[in-house]
Amino acid sequence: xxxxxxxxxxxxxxxxxxxxxxxxxxPRMLDDIDAARTSVHLLQYGFTPGKVGGKFAVALKRAVGxxxxxxxxxxxxxxxxxxxxxxxxxxxxxxxxQVVVNDLxxxxxKGLWPERVHEWSTRQVGHHEHRKLLVVDGRIAYTGGAxxxxxxxxxxxxxxMVRVTGDVxxxxxxxxxxxxxxxxxxxxxxxxxxxxxxxxxxxxxxxxTLPAVxxxxxxxRDVSALQxxxxxxxxxxxxxxxxxxxxxEDEFVDAIIDAARRxxxxxxxxAEESNSAIHSAALRHDYARMIEAGIEIWEYPDxxxxxxVLVVDDTVVFxxxxxxxxxxxxxxxVALLVNDAQTVGLFERRLFEPDIAVSRPGEASDRVWARFTxxxxxxxxxxx
Numbered sequence: 212x213x214x215x216x217x218x219x220x221x222x223x224x225x226x227x228x229x230x231x232x233x234x235x236x237x238p239r240m241l242d243d244i245d246a247a248r249t250s251v252h253l254l255q256y257g258f259t260p261g262k263v264g265g266k267f268a269v270a271l272k273r274a275v276g277x278x279x280x281x282x283x284x285x286x287x288x289x290x291x292x293x294x295x296x297x298x299x300x301x302x303x304x305x306x307x308x309q310v311v312v313n314d315l316x317x318x319x320x321k322g323l324w325p326e327r328v329h330e331w332s333t334r335q336v337g338h339h340e341h342r343k344l345l346v347v348d349g350r351i352a353y354t355g356g357a358x359x360x361x362x363x364x365x366x367x368x369x370x371x372m373v374r375v376t377g378d379v380x381x382x383x384x385x386x387x388x389x390x391x392x393x394x395x396x397x398x399x400x401x402x403x404x405x406x407x408x409x410x411x412x413x414x415x416x417x418x419x420t421l422p423a424v425x426x427x428x429x430x431x432r433d434v435s436a437l438q439x440x441x442x443x444x445x446x447x448x449x450x451x452x453x454x455x456x457x458x459x460e461d462e463f464v465d466a467i468i469d470a471a472r473r474x475x476x477x478x479x480x481x482a483e484e485s486n487s488a489i490h491s492a493a494l495r496h497d498y499a500r501m502i503e504a505g506i507e508i509w510e511y512p513d514x515x516x517x518x519x520v521l522v523v524d525d526t527v528v529f530x531x532x533x534x535x536x537x538x539x540x541x542x543x544x545v546a547l548l549v550n551d552a553q554t555v556g557l558f559e560r561r562l563f564e565p566d567i568a569v570s571r572p573g574e575a576s577d578r579v580w581a582r583f584t585x586x587x588x589x590x591x592x593x594x595x
Contacts, residue, residue: 224547225377225419227554229529229561231518233357233364236372237263243347243374244270249410250280252384254344254545256289256531257358260299267359268299272306280407283310286340289358309400313340313543341542342427342531343372344383349413351376352383354530354545356456356517369482369514371562373529375547377419381412383545385425421551428532428544436532436546437539441466443523447475452522452563454480456515457535459493459592468497468504477506480566481573482516490535490595492588499575508573511566520562525552536593 230236244251244267251274258264271281283303285292292300292312304310345353355372357363363370375383402411426435444451444466451467458464458481471477479501485491498508521528530546532538576582 221422221424222379222382223377223419224375224379224421224423224549225415225417226375227421227423227547227549227551227557228374229371229520229558230374231371231562231565232366232369233263236353236355236357236374237266237364239374240345240353240372241266241270243351243353244274244345247274247277247279247347249348249413250282250346251348252344252346252411253281253283254285254340254342255283255359256286256339256341256343257360258283258285258290258299259296259358259360261361263361263364264296264299264359268303271303271308275307280402280410281308283308284313284340285310286313288339289341313338339537339542341533341538342545344531344545346380346384349384349411350380350415352380354383354547356519356531363517366514368486368517369511369566371518371520371529373547375423376415377417377421377423378415379419379423379425379547380415382425383547384411421549421554423547423549426528426530426546426548428539428542434539436544439528439548440521440532440534443521443526443528444470447523449524450476450478450522452478452480452520452559453534454516454518454520454562454566455534456482456485456517456519457487457490457533457538457595459490459535459589459595460539461589461592463534464494464497464501467506468500471501471504471506477501477504478509478563478567479506479573480509480511480516480563480570482514483510483512483571484515486515487595489588489591492585493592493595495573495576496582496585496589498573502573502575509567509570510573511570516566518562519546520558522555522558522563525555526550527555527558529558535595537595 275281352375353372357370357372362368426439428434428436447470467477528546528548532544532546
């Protein structure tokens, strides 16, 4: 599974279409699934029963009925296919959807079944399948922060999914080749023959001209998503915009502060009320330093800000990577990096401008107890 950290060569995108809010991205995703002719590949941390999950289940089953190969990998913890979501996955499997599960606590085989044990090491356990990736016919891809869950559709979680076309989709399909390998390791069948495999990698009708590259993570300190983020922040000259629900990695907090001190405009967009009090407290610990350096902090009201977008000068990074230790060093993640000023402008107009317009400036805590709890949370940030 370490191949998940592979750095791919630069490629090109034909279109990059950021879609904030589930009301905008779910219908587009469902329409593309309904138009699929050869394959639908879905990686998801959270694919659970509900209004949204039900619609996707119907669309996936319809695709199977048309003869489309539908493969799904979900995370055991995030989707609970053996627990609360069992009926959903039994229904998908009965319809012919090929489903496998990332095991958060994979057993170490030692003899027969009664002697199976868990190897309690960070090399073996705790590695969430946190990627959210849909690839349709090898030509259209979606990635971003949203699961297939109702709270992304009802306004409780504010997120963005990005629809991408062009040659870079084949890079994401290469990520999907890791998907297919994982699928096979977990007992799912590989593509039936070379022709079926070739269908996963069609020549794009329009390769595009926007410079783009896929990055990911694995269980090591220096991996492509981590390296790319580090290089972008260290090289920033004009602006850094970050929206991320869990921005607690000290290295990156220090990097944006250093950038601001050399004259780079910095903006951080987070939720006024996070779904993780400890992550929020850890970030608030650094509010005073960031504000002193001239960084704008904006707190979005009435929803959990869950998108993962980084803009540095004329480059945008979007996908599933939280800026915390768990995502960067433990979970399986994926993101796309696009170097294009017009694409950055789309994210500015559709995401940052409207979100900041309704947000309030963040302020450093002035109460002793609040500062103490924030210090404690920051001290634990490596474990978050």
